[in-house]
Amino acid sequence: xxxxxxxxxxxxxxxxNLITIWNVTNLPVHFYDLAFFKKNKKKLYTRExxxxxxxxxxxxxxxxxxxxxxxxxxxxxxxxxxxFLISNCTPWIILYGTFSxxxxxxxxxxxxx
Numbered sequence: 001x002x003x004x005x006x007x008x009x010x011x012x013x014x015x016x017n018l019i020t021i022w023n024v025t026n027l028p029v030h031f032y033d034l035a036f037f038k039k040n041k042k043k044l045y046t047r048e049x050x051x052x053x054x055x056x057x058x059x060x061x062x063x064x065x066x067x068x069x070x071x072x073x074x075x076x077x078x079x080x081x082x083x084f085l086i087s088n089c090t091p092w093i094i095l096y097g098t099f100s101x102x103x104x105x106x107x108x109x110x111x112x113x
Contacts, residue, residue, distance in 0.1 A: 007089050008096065011079050015101040016108040019072045023109055028054075028065065068109055072102035 021027060029050045033043060044050045054062030064070045080097035083089065 011083055011097050012101045012104045014079050015075050016105040019105040020109050023068050069102050072105040076101040
């Protein structure tokens with residue numbers, strides 16, 4: 001029982017950390033510049049420029065990358081899947097995490113911002 005609680009809290013902290021770093025730092029700008037540096041004619045320097053570019057050019061994918069709750073939901077099921085594959089916990093961790101970790105991550109993000 002204690003092991004399941006530790007695994008659940010660990011997943012919540014992983015998702016919270018990823019969401020906070022993604023939304024507070026310029027990490028998406030650097031990833032974009034690395035991924036598209038040959039195709040880029042215009043280099044992006046700030047997070048606001050990247051958000052505008054992602055919304056205007058990438059459509060739904062851009063919106064999902066900008067919205068903290070949307071991104072947290074997808075990171076939660078991916079994190080739950082990795083935790084399930086690595087540990088011997090129940091597959092329900094994927095479902096539990098998908099519906100609860102985004103709210104925890106969003107609360108951490110808003111508290112730190």
